[in-house]
Amino acid sequence: MRHLLSITHTTRIQAISRENTTLIMETTWVLLSLSLSLCVALAFLLKPNKCKRRLPPGPPAVPLLGNLLWLNHSLTDIEAVLRDLRPRYGPIVTLRIASRTSIFVSDPHLAHKALVEHGAAFADRPTPLPASRFLSNDRHNITTASYGPVWRLLRRNLVSETLHPSRTKLFAGARAWVLGVLTSKLRAEADREAAGVVVMETFQFSMFCLLVLMCFGEKLDEEAVTAIEVATRDLLLFSSQLNAFAFLPRIGKYLLRRKWNTVLELRQRQKDRFLPLIRARREHKMTKQDGNERFVHSYVDSLLDVEIAEEGGRKLTDDELVGLCSEFMNAGTDTTSTALQWIMAELVRHPEVQERLWQEVVAVAGSESEEVREEDLHRMPYLKAVVMEGLRRHPPAHFVLPHAVSEEVTLAGYDIPKGATVNFMVAEMGWDEGVWEEPLEFKPERFLEGGAGHGVDVTGSREIKMMPFGVGRRVCAGLGLAMLHLEYFVANLVKEFEWKAVAGEEVDLSEKTEFTVVMKHPLRALLLPRKKNKY
Structure with missing residues (x-):
């Protein structure tokens, strides 16, 4: 019995010993792992990169975590991060956001070399x-498509069939109609709101009306336009939540089933709004007779003729048509309405600029004319200067859409590796003190003869002084149309109303980021009709 107890006691001691040994080994392994991880992190933090590739400089980063954690800013405030880093690292900076490496360029000369x-x-x-590929129909749109034959086909179709000057003239009547919608709404609100009119929502609705007509070739009533706008905007808003599916997307669709179903429902609602209009346009194209056109030319008309040679010469699917129509309307609505609000805000802040512009409008178009006609615009250099200064001082987007490098390139002595994501800081280039005197002041005169901006090439092909539409092969396809719309509506809004500040209220130029960089406190102004006529 004693022998058995001795054996049992010995066995327990051996078991305890094994458990202790296992515990010690596990603890040692954990400590070694932590030590190794710390060493690796310190190596990245404290030692220079010894690999052959020399990336642009940037703050130290921890693998997988990146380097935004200790930069005192969040990802949503990336501009502030980069402004703080520029004095130390220069105009081209590398940031590691989680495991992704992104390069940011804030110098216009470097941007020209790259783009x-x-x-x-x-x-x-x-x-x-x-x-995200779901919403772009596997990158079958102009915004996200790879630089290749599909992108060239879709962009060439847009530029030649809808945005070509000969085509944009076809929509002169549409612009006059939308101007009537816009001024009527503003007049009604001015009569109703003695404390001033908040104009942004009216700007957005009016620009969306115009883009709907250009897209589908049909004037729709306010209820139908609003339904399309709500369906489009709701999907765009919710699409930012698709980042939740970045890790293991197939599994994520089951774990986040409610979120994924919401995306599907929003996309279906958009299709329900778009497809009847697309089918009506298809039927019209098939049955129309010469001289019996019911509608003006539309973007959908051109899309119905597109054939993708690389994919067997097939036509675009309904989903692809819906995606391209959505892209067309989103691209032309928020950017234009945002720029329009900023320009009118500056005209309220600078009544002397508004008065000079008004005098030019009267001299060219006459005070009794129904509208400033499109053919009058090219005779208004001060109008163009006001619009250009608005785009320089308040670009609707402070970054162009990210670019990806298709082959390794050397830029400013640094290696930009194949596949790298490169971002270009639009606002910083337009505010460059080396190019513009008092860059944060609103001075349209700088774009007149003798000024630093006179004759500036907004496409950036010769040099970059400002790039509100991007530069290079991915420059905004709608650049010309955007300039036409801004000049036309600014001129007519100044012709129709005197824009004044609300008593005791200053126009606040604080910014916030939505789809574009908008006024944090939307413009509220007193609108005094120049005359009593109504559209």
């Missing part, structure tokens, strides 16, 4: 997250 001199290498787009 113009090395244009082909910088013309691609980063590969979107798998869930």
Whole structure:
């Protein structure tokens, strides 16, 4: 019995010993792992990069975590991060956001070298997250498509068939109609709101009306336009939540089933709004007779004729048509309405600028004319200067859409690796003190003869002084149309109303980021009709 107890006691001691040994080994392994991880992190933090590739400089980063954690800013405030880093690292900076490396360029000369001199290498787009490809129909749109034949086909179709000057003239009547909608709404609100009119929502609705007509070739009533606008905007708003599916997207669709179902429902609602209009346009194209056109030319008309040679010469699917129509309306609505609000805000802040513009409008178009006609615009240099200064001082987007590098390139002595994501800081270039005197002041005169901005090439092909529409092969296809719309509506809004500040209220130029960079406190102004006529 004693022998058995001795054996049992010995066995227990051996078991305890094994457990202790295992515990010690596990603890040692954990400590070694932590020590190794710390050493690796310190190596990245404290030691220079010894690999052959020399990336642009940037703050130290921890693998997988990146370096935004200790930069005192969040990802949503990336501009502030980069402004703080520029004095130390210069105009080209590398940031590691989680495991992704992104390069940011804030110098216009470097931007020109990249986007113009090395244009082909910088013309691609980063590969979107798998869930995001659903909304772009596997990158079958102009915004996200790879730099290749599909992108060239879709862009060429847009530029030649809808945005060509000969085509945009066809929509002169549409612009006059939308101007009537806009001024009627503003007059009604001015009569109703003695304390001033908040104009942004009216700007957005009016610009959306115009883009709907250009897209589908049909004037719709306010209820129908609003339904399309709500369906489009709701999907766009919710699409930002698709980042939740970045990790293991197939599994994510089951774990986040409610969120994924919401995306599907929003996309279906958009299709329900778009497809009847697309089918009506298809039927019209098939049955129309010469001289019996019911509608003006539309963007959908051109899309119905597109054939993708690389995919067997097939036509665009209904989903692709819906995606391209959505892209067309989103691209032309928020940017234009945002720029319009900023310009009118500056005219309220600077009544002397508004008065000079009004005098030019009267001199060219006459005070009794129904509208400033499109053919009058080219005779208004001060109008163009006001619009250009508005775009320089308040670009609707402070970054162009990210570019991806298709082959390794050397820029400013640094290696930009193949596949790198490169971002260009639009606002910083337009506010460059080396180019513009008092860059944060609103001075349209700088774009007149003798000023630093006179004759500036907004496409950036010769040099970059400002790039509100991007530069290079991915420059905004709608640049010309956007300038026409801004000049036309600014001129007519000044012709129709005197824009004054609300008593005791200053126009606040604080910014916030939505789809575009908008006024944090939307413009409220007193609108005094110049005359009593109504559209």
